[in-house]
Amino acid sequence: MTNDTVLWAVDRRGVATVTLNRPQVNNAYNGDLIDGLHAAMDGLGGTAGLRIVVLRGNGRHFQAGADLAWISGVATQSPAENERVSRRTAEAIRRLDTCPVPTLALIQGGCFGGGTGIAAACDVVVASQDAIFSISETRWGLMAGIILPQLCQAMGLRQVRRYALTGERFGADEARRLGLVHEVCPTGGLDAAGDKIIEAVLMNAPVATTATKLRSLAAARAFVDDGDLRDLIDEHARTRQQEEAREGLASFKEKRKPAWYPG
Template sequence: MSDDPVLWNLDARGVATVTLNRPQVNNAYNGAMIQGIHTAMDTLGAEAGLRVVVLKGNGKHFQAGADLTWINGARAGTPEDNLVVSRATATAVDRLNRLPVPVVALVQGGCFGGGTGIVSACDVVIAADNALFSITEVRWGLHASIIFPQLNDAIGVRQVRRYALTGERFGAEEARRIGLVHEVVPLADLAARGEKIVAALLENAPGALAKTKQHILEHAWGGFDAPTLDALIQSHSDQRQTAEAAEGLASFAEKRSARWTPK
């Protein structure tokens, strides 16, 4: 359905297009979008002819991170409820990272918080020249532990230490410089450049691509084991129910500075 939070289709070449579809909130993710990503991967993963996935955001922005109104609602639940939320989010990014086919992200406008983890989990990232990025969780009393492995792979620990601690915004050219995106193109050329990348990928052997990706991840931060993922999920879930998170999310809802911010 066109109003579903995640849309997908598969063309005759085996190229799937997955579209994040909550433009009214800048594609901020909530439980329904996370489940939609899982469903898309389940459905597309069952297609024998799948060769490439193209990931897009509908509207002006690619993905604005978590829907903080939804996050604030989730934090009021039990610790077990919060663990379910963190696990669903973490495993969506982890599954995207480990898909046995190449994933190409086309990024326009805002890409914040969890959105940076999503693009870090993709194999090729093309950004429009109007793209804007930030790893914002600490601003709201949260942390981004569940996407640090993918971010460390994409931009290196040194850059993660800066941008995950400051929460500052940076543009497309800086994202290219640090390795978060591969290319920056005019917004009008974004789809066409993505198509050229897809065409190049389709020239390559599917089995060799899958093995190449597997072996790359086995020697990367993103190739971590299940206990490591569990520990990241637990920490992510626990932080959401702290007093810091309560204050940070209240500051967002009330459009004010958090009380830990100097006047």
């Protein structure tokens, strides 16, 4: 099934594949892609016998973060619209994080910004050797608040304090060392590596698997409650409309250093 920006299908085993489908912009997310993720999760929620959800990205890159041209347009709209966009984004991440069946992200190429949040929200992450990661929001005067709970769970606070504050890029092996990635496979080997994970999940009892996942999240205090989610959304929306965001996005468009860079 399709809504153009996100494709999804379920095979006879109950294995769902959800594919981000904006390869012309490296699968950068915009309102349509966020809506597509919600539509996919709505559809999968009514699927009998669902066992695992596999997240993929079409083209050379998994997911290159936000579509900055779209972000620039949203920032000029009303505070209420900015809050709506941030809420829609945050709810997509929370739904993925708490999906009752196991989730598997297969990552190639660029995985930046929101892409790292998608990875952190999945139960298992396999990256090919060519994958590159970055928590890049601060470079553009934005902030990664919506995905920070999942990133802190995946990588630990100490590592997030480095990579979310510097925006540095890091490769697949470093992502594995940090805990964001579970396994690194050769470039071109994602299908084979993913199949092994899928087969392992299918061997396990589905009800027990769901109970184990949800109890693990509860034991780790990893659920984002409604109050915390509201605070994340408010801050995320406000930051997008501040002067730093305007300057950061302008510097990207104009291919120059931002005004806050010394000298």
